Amino acid sequence: MMRRSLQCLALCASVALAGCATATPDVTGSGSQLQTRQLQTRDYDTLDKEKTMRSVVATLQDLGFTIDTADPTLGTITGSRVYYESDYKNFTMRMTVTVREMEGKRVAVRANARLNDKAVADPLTYQDFFAALDKAMFLTLQQVD
Amino acid sequence: MPVVGGRARRAGLAGVLLLCGCLAGCESIPEEAYRLPPSSQGVREAQTRTFEVPAEANILQASVALMQDMDYNFDTIEYPLGVLSGSKTVDADSIARNAGLVAADIALVILAVIGGQVPGGSLYAQADDEIKLTVTMVVLPSLENEGQYTARITIRSELVDKSDHVKKVVMIEDPVVYQEIFEKLSKSLFLEGVQ
Numbered sequence: 001m002m003r004r005s006l007q008c009l010a011l012c013a014s015v016a017l018a019g020c021a022t023a024t025p026d027v028t029g030s031g032s033q034l035q036t037r038q039l040q041t042r043d044y045d046t047l048d049k050e051k052t053m054r055s056v057v058a059t060l061q062d063l064g065f066t067i068d069t070a071d072p073t074l075g076t077i078t079g080s081r082v083y084y085e086s087d088y089k090n091f092t093m094r095m096t097v098t099v100r101e102m103e104g105k106r107v108a109v110r111a112n113a114r115l116n117d118k119a120v121a122d123p124l125t126y127q128d129f130f131a132a133l134d135k136a137m138f139l140t141l142q143q144v145d
Numbered sequence: 146m147p148v149v150g151g152r153a154r155r156a157g158l159a160g161v162l163l164l165c166g167c168l169a170g171c172e173s174i175p176e177e178a179y180r181l182p183p184s185s186q187g188v189r190e191a192q193t194r195t196f197e198v199p200a201e202a203n204i205l206q207a208s209v210a211l212m213q214d215m216d217y218n219f220d221t222i223e224y225p226l227g228v229l230s231g232s233k234t235v236d237a238d239s240i241a242r243n244a245g246l247v248a249a250d251i252a253l254v255i256l257a258v259i260g261g262q263v264p265g266g267s268l269y270a271q272a273d274d275e276i277k278l279t280v281t282m283v284v285l286p287s288l289e290n291e292g293q294y295t296a297r298i299t300i301r302s303e304l305v306d307k308s309d310h311v312k313k314v315v316m317i318e319d320p321v322v323y324q325e326i327f328e329k330l331s332k333s334l335f336l337e338g339v340q
Contacts, residue, residue, distance in 0.1 A: 053226060054226075057226060057228065057283055058189075061189075061281060064316045066281050066301060067221060067230055068220075069221060069223070070223040070226045082311055083178050083314070084311075085175055087312055091174075113174075113179070128177075128179035128180045131181070132180070135181065143288035144288050
């Protein structure tokens with residue numbers, strides 16, 4: 001009886017720990033490359049690259065991010081934010097957004113989000129981000145018109 | 146037999162607790178983390194001002210000088226995108242003692258915001274705590290009118306204890322703070338000799 005309980009305890013511990021830790025660090029990322037790109041990318045045909053980058057910076061500011069780096073030539077912007085949930089319970093959020101010119105005056109915006117030490121694969125997170133970007137793009141477009 | 150049963154129950158309970166503890170360690174992304182707050186449009190307006198100056202260099206130089214006036218050290222400057230980020234750490238305790246010194250007015254507002262969110266309204270900061278303030282300024286030519294430049298400022302305040310643990314994080318949304326900073330930016334333009 002006692003041995004069975006200890007076995008149960010060991011099983012619980014191994015299952016729980018397996019959920020959090022991996023034997024090797026996540027060097028090459030996880031998941032399908034194609035699926036990841038589809039999840040993280042949205043195409044726009046309303047604004048050029050420069051104005052899209054302005055909108056991305058504004059979106060990150062709207063969401064409470066601090067801009068860490070930005071490069072207009074490569075079209076990359078990285079921001080970070082500490083998300084406060086409750087006292088002493090905070091998350092460090094980091095996001096890199098790239099803006100690329102495509103054929104036919106389109107631009108592709110790709111966002112990579114990380115939460116603490118993990119990549120974010122939740123589709124809702126990217127939907128929320130692109131919804132916020134849509135709004136910023138609209139506001140930028142209004143200024144141009 | 147009852148003794149073994151009690152041990153078994155305790156071992157089972159320990160297993161459940163261990164599982165709960167470990168699962169609690171696997172954080173998931175907060176639901177509203179990337180969602181715009183309903184107040185975002187009003188906050189954005191308070192954080193933004195348009196200035197009419199002869200050249201982009203004028204507003205950028207005045208903005209750099211303003212950040213220095215407010216005692217911030219630069220962390221990032223991305224010129225073509227007009228991004229200026231700076232930060233400073235202030236002693237939470239000394240702010241109360243040194244009220245009236247440069248930039249303490251802003252920090253006091255921030256401290257009040259932090260204190261106001263604690264049940265009972267008590268001041269949350271402890272004597273050994275520090276407040277890390279991070280300012281991001283984006284200064285770009287206006288898309289609406291030539292010769293005009295828009296400046297948008299956002300400020301994050303983190304209350305950090307002596308062990309470097311973040312106790313609380315607040316995005317400053319009080320329009321009074323931004324009003325004061327934009328007044329200082331106007332003054333900075335004047336001091337730089339920009340008409």
